[in-house]
Amino acid sequence: MEEGSATAKPRRATGRLCSTCNQRKAALKRPKTLEQICRECFYRVFEDEIHNVIMDNNLFKPGERVAVAASGGKDSTVLAYVMSELNRRHNYGLDLFLLSVDEGITGYRDDSLETVKRNEIEYGLPLKVVSYKDLYGWTMDEIVKTIGLKNNCTFCGVFRRQALDRGAALMKADKLVTGHNADDIAETVLLNILRGDIARLSRCTFITTGEDGPIPRCKPFKYTYEKEIVMYAYFKKLDYFSTECIYSPNAYRGFAREFIKDLERMRPRAILDIIRSGENFRTATSTKMPEQGTCERCGYISSQKLCKACLLLEGLNRGLPKLGIGRARGTNGLNKRVEQRNLHSERTGSSIESKQCGTLDF
Amino acid sequence: MHLTLEFGGGLELLCQSTKIHSVDVKPKPGQDKLTMRDLLVWVKSNLIKERPEMFIKGDSVRPGVLVLINDCDWELCGSLDTELEEKDNVVFISTLHGG
Numbered sequence: 228m229e230e231g232s233a234t235a236k237p238r239r240a241t242g243r244l245c246s247t248c249n250q251r252k253a254a255l256k257r258p259k260t261l262e263q264i265c266r267e268c269f270y271r272v273f274e275d276e277i278h279n280v281i282m283d284n285n286l287f288k289p290g291e292r293v294a295v296a297a298s299g300g301k302d303s304t305v306l307a308y309v310m311s312e313l314n315r316r317h318n319y320g321l322d323l324f325l326l327s328v329d330e331g332i333t334g335y336r337d338d339s340l341e342t343v344k345r346n347e348i349e350y351g352l353p354l355k356v357v358s359y360k361d362l363y364g365w366t367m368d369e370i371v372k373t374i375g376l377k378n379n380c381t382f383c384g385v386f387r388r389q390a391l392d393r394g395a396a397l398m399k400a401d402k403l404v405t406g407h408n409a410d411d412i413a414e415t416v417l418l419n420i421l422r423g424d425i426a427r428l429s430r431c432t433f434i435t436t437g438e439d440g441p442i443p444r445c446k447p448f449k450y451t452y453e454k455e456i457v458m459y460a461y462f463k464k465l466d467y468f469s470t471e472c473i474y475s476p477n478a479y480r481g482f483a484r485e486f487i488k489d490l491e492r493m494r495p496r497a498i499l500d501i502i503r504s505g506e507n508f509r510t511a512t513s514t515k516m517p518e519q520g521t522c523e524r525c526g527y528i529s530s531q532k533l534c535k536a537c538l539l540l541e542g543l544n545r546g547l548p549k550l551g552i553g554r555a556r557g558t559n560g561l562n563k564r565v566e567q568r569n570l571h572s573e574r575t576g577s578s579i580e581s582k583q584c585g586t587l588d589f
Numbered sequence: 590m591h592l593t594l595e596f597g598g599g600l601e602l603l604c605q606s607t608k609i610h611s612v613d614v615k616p617k618p619g620q621d622k623l624t625m626r627d628l629l630v631w632v633k634s635n636l637i638k639e640r641p642e643m644f645i646k647g648d649s650v651r652p653g654v655l656v657l658i659n660d661c662d663w664e665l666c667g668s669l670d671t672e673l674e675e676k677d678n679v680v681f682i683s684t685l686h687g688g
Contacts, residue, residue, distance in 0.1 A: 243665060255662035263665050301598070301684070410684075457598065457655055457684045458662070469599040469683070484685065488652035 247272070254462070258452045258495035266462050273459055277447050278313050284434050286445050287402065289320035294400040294442075296391050297325040297346065297354070299339030302406030304346060304467040305456050306448060310404065311350045324398065325350075328390040329358040330383055331366025339468040346466070357394035359386055363540055374548040381552060382543075385535045389527060395442045403444040410453040410491075412446070413498045414483050416505035421483070426516050432505040440528055452498065454491075590614055590623055590675055594632065598683035600654065603643055604636045612636075614673075625656070626669040628679065643683070655682045 245253045245265035253263035257272075264272065280286075287293065295310055297303045307325055314321045327343045330336050340356065347354040360366050363386060371379050395403045412432060419428035430436060435445040448456065460467055490497040510516070521527065522534035533541070535551060542550030594610045601608045614631050616623040626648060633645050643651065649669055650656060656663040657680040663671060673679070 242661075252661070253665055254660065256664040453653075453684045454655060457682055461597070461655075461657070461680075461682060462660075469597070470602070485652070488685075492652045 255455075255458050258454050258491065259450075259499065261495065269455075269462070270459070273451075273455055274309060274313065274316075277309055277451060278317060280434070280450060281313070281319075281447055284445075286404075286435065286447060287319055287321055290322075291320075291401040292322040292324075292399060294324055294326040294355075294391075294395040294398060294403045295352065296403060296405045296444075297327050297343045298406075299327070299342035299346070299468040300406070301457055301460050301467045301469065302408055302411075302448065302453075304342070304465050305460050306404065306406040307346055307350055307352060308463070308465055310447070311352055323352050324400075325352050325354040326391060326394045326398065326400070326403070327354065327356045328387050328394065329356050329360075330387065331359050331368050333368055335470060336367075338470065342466060342468040349466070355394060355398050357390050357397070359390065362386070362390055362393060363536070365540075365543060370543065370548075373543065378549075378552045382539055385539055389534075389536045391444075392440075392442050392527070400442060403442050405444060405446055406448055406456075407446045408448040408451050408453050408456055409498050409502060410484075410487060412449060412505070413501040414480065414487050416501050417483050417487065418480060419505075421479075425510055425514055428505065428508060429510055432502055437528070450499065450502070452495075590616070590673065592628070592673065592676070593678045594636070595678070595680040596682075597680065598655075599685070600644060600681050600683045603639055603641070605638055610636060623673045624669065625658070625663065625667075625671045625673065625679075628673060629669075643685075644681070650681065651685075653683065653685045655684060656680070657682075 243253045243263055245251050245268050246262045247264055247268040251265035251267060254266045255269060256263050257269075293310075295303065295307050297307055310321075310323055313319065314323055325343060325347055327340060329340060343354060343356075346352070358366075367379070367383055370382050374382070391403055391405075415431045416428065419425075419431055432449075434449050435443050437443045459465075487498065487501070517530035519528055519530055522529040522537055523532050524537045525534060527534045527536065529535070531538075538551035542548050542552075590613065592612055592614055594612055596604055596608055596610075604610070612635075614623060614628060617627060629645060629648070629650065633641055637644055644654065645651060656668075658666055658671060658673075659678050660680070
């Protein structure tokens with residue numbers, strides 16, 4: 228990676244020195260610590276912190292085959308770069324590869340996949356692409372044609388989550404890593420509180436999830452600020468793709484995101500504090516939690532007879548695309564009662580269910 | 590004053606998909622200095638063609654937009670009060686796009 232040339236103009240009284248090395252000019256203010264730090268010290272501390280998170284949480288074992296979920300966006304691009312770097316530097320002994328999902332969104336995913344293909348060459352990590360068309364028989368373009376622009380993000384989010392797991396299984400991966408950062412996790416804690424989703428609230432701050440399933444997934448950037456990820460990508464001139472999904476209205480999550488960013492401006496630690504709050508919530512033993520089982524059609528983990536993806540797919544294939552939209556907490560998503568409840572909950576405005584936009588699928 | 594402005598992370602979409610703009614900005618009448626505060630007003634009315642709320646909130650950039658002046662985080666050089674100088678390079682990057 229070529230590093231951007233420092234435009235060293237020795238003027239402006241504010242050219243302060245790095246608080247770590249006291250030699251070079253500071254290049255950024257770290258949101259986590261408010262330290263002013265130069266580029267070189269920033270690279271080191273950024274990478275070391277992620278290494279420490281990996282070690283402290285025993286995220287990997289030597290010899291494991293690890294899929295890096297790669298969308299071509301900033302987080303996954305930096306994740307692929309840093310994982311490949313740390314694996315080499317600290318001899319993790321991991322067999323890394325990039326895993327991308329092609330949702331079939333013309334003008335969005337086809338462009339970002341080009342970015343991932345460039346990453347494949349630059350970072351020397353093999354790439355595997357799994358498509359919605361192959362896995363489900365439908366592209367997102369076709370789904371939107373059928374259901375319109377309401378709830379499309381629900382389909383996309385549910386399908387993507389499974390696509391990553393299935394792609395990882397197909398490629399015989401032992402683990403999946405995703406680029407979810409501290410800002411994403413703080414945002415998800417808030418959203419789960421706002422939705423009263425206690426099961427997800429307790430899960431969403433885990434650094435590793437699905438350890439009882441076939442492919443555990445983990446988040447090495449759990450404590451990494453988005454600002455630092457973007458600064459790292461900028462200074463290292465990493466090639467990433469940054470166009471909003473053309474189908475994403477994303478209002479509710481967008482609102483939570485903006486709220487988090489406002490808090491961060493006033494007090495940058497707020498992001499870590501929200502994560503800590505999320506980690507320390509304890510669910511009362513009297514709270515009824517959904518039971519985890521497996522989908523009787525595809526075997527994927529599910530709290531109901533059919534997993535959400537199979538339910539949504541059933542709706543699409545039967546011409547009832549509203550099937551599975553809304554919150555079904557019954558035992559069987561296919562019976563009449565639940566269907567009615569779903570329709571009802573949609574009428575009463577469960578537009579918040581169209582949440583799983585972008586790459587955020589907890 | 591001659592400046593180079595760069596938009597990234599999706600912000601370029603607000604200014605006709607052009608990332609780098611070479612511009613000439615004059616201080617407000619009666620003033621000899623140009624601050625970042627003034628520059629943001631100028632950018633909003635001269636370069637941003639759509640959805641200005643993605644770029645500006647109040648009199649500053651929207652939270653989540655990073656600003657670098659000559660490759661230095663603007664939070665280290667005075668944010669809105671930073672005085673710009675001839676040939677400065679100002680970069681705006683949105684962090685608000687998916688990852």
